[in-house]
Amino acid sequence: MSTPAAEHAPGRAAAGGVAARARGLTKAYGSGETSVLALDSVDVDIARGRFTAVMGPSGSGKSTLMHCLAGLDTVSAGQVWLGDTEITGLKDRELTRLRRDRIGFMFQSFNLIPTLNAAENITLPMDIAGQKPDPKWLDQVIDTLGLRDRLRHRPAQLSGGQQQRVACARALASRPELIFADEPTGNLDSRAGLEVLGFLREAVDDLGQTVVMVTHDPGAAAHSDLVLFLADGRIVDEMERPTAEAVLERMRLFTTAGAGAMPAASVEASAAPPSPGGAVDPGAPGRPGGED
Numbered sequence: 199m200s201t202p203a204a205e206h207a208p209g210r211a212a213a214g215g216v217a218a219r220a221r222g223l224t225k226a227y228g229s230g231e232t233s234v235l236a237l238d239s240v241d242v243d244i245a246r247g248r249f250t251a252v253m254g255p256s257g258s259g260k261s262t263l264m265h266c267l268a269g270l271d272t273v274s275a276g277q278v279w280l281g282d283t284e285i286t287g288l289k290d291r292e293l294t295r296l297r298r299d300r301i302g303f304m305f306q307s308f309n310l311i312p313t314l315n316a317a318e319n320i321t322l323p324m325d326i327a328g329q330k331p332d333p334k335w336l337d338q339v340i341d342t343l344g345l346r347d348r349l350r351h352r353p354a355q356l357s358g359g360q361q362q363r364v365a366c367a368r369a370l371a372s373r374p375e376l377i378f379a380d381e382p383t384g385n386l387d388s389r390a391g392l393e394v395l396g397f398l399r400e401a402v403d404d405l406g407q408t409v410v411m412v413t414h415d416p417g418a419a420a421h422s423d424l425v426l427f428l429a430d431g432r433i434v435d436e437m438e439r440p441t442a443e444a445v446l447e448r449m450r451l452f453t454t455a456g457a458g459a460m461p462a463a464s465v466e467a468s469a470a471p472p473s474p475g476g477a478v479d480p481g482a483p484g485r486p487g488g489e490d
């Protein structure tokens with residue numbers, strides 16, 4: 199099946215183009231009676247240079263969507279592209295190289311190496327790949343994240359928020375086309391979480407990065423430009439310029455009405471419009487340089 203990029207899909211991109219795209223993306227785990235349909239023919243465009251959040255009830259397919267878009271998991275049917283490269287069908291070795299060269303990851307657990315200092319952790323993936331970071335870009339990332347005076351510290355000498363900033367810098371260091379963040383604030387207190395969201399926001403606004411973040415937290419989603427809502431493996435709604443209140447309201451609608459069983463159109467028809475005043479506040483509580 200081949201589907202032109204211009205065809206409507208949730209999250210459809212504007213002028214900046216499409217960083218990643220899926221058509222008919224289907225993922226089933228297991229077989230026979232125990233089979234679980236984690237993704238059910240999802241069409242989605244991830245707009246370049248924007249911050250997209252993915253929300254939905256537990257088990258709705260958020261992590262599976264992220265893993266399939268990032269080439270971390272195989273698909274059962276459908277196609278996925280990173281930029282113009284179709285990644286479905288790539289061999290393991292090609293996928294590994296593509297992930298290493300073009301994608302940055304941030305996970306709930308920071309996965310920092312305890313014996314390396316912050317600077318070494320930041321460049322570790324590039325060192326492993328035998329690549330040299332662009333020094334100008336690296337400086338910009340370090341300054342944007344307020345890590346300049348923490349570079350010689352080991353993870354144990356850093357606060358949780360600072361550790362997550364290092365993880366953020368590591369994801370940005372190679373200037374990837376796309377950053378996937380899976381619950382990046384899940385293990386942080388609210389202040390450190392706000393800092394990280396502020397930095398992701400700055401990565402998009404000031405550094406022109408593309409970020410896709412899976413989250414359960416409406417407050418976190420409010421830092422994004424666009425929220426995609428998943429239910430039962432389908433994208434059932436989307437919200438531009440989200441506010442935490444509007445996202446929470448929309449989530450309530452899904453859970454109380456059993457949105458998984460609702461067709462997308464009826465969800466859209468009954469959902470409150472996004473608040474026009476819901477523009478993000480890029481990191482007001484989380485400017486770089488704040489000491490934890």
Ligand SMILES: Nc1ncnc2c1ncn2[C@@H]1O[C@H](COP(=O)(O)OP(=O)(O)OP(=O)(O)O)[C@@H](O)[C@H]1O
Pocket residue numbers: 227228234235236254255256257258259260261262263
């Ligand atoms: N490796 C696996 N084997 C079998 N089933 C799986 C596997 N991974 C995910 N699933 C199932 O696929 C569905 C979607 O899971 P997924 O982890 O993508 O949901 P999620 O929205 O990220 O959930 P949560 O918010 O709880 O992390 C769930 O029903 C889950 O049980």
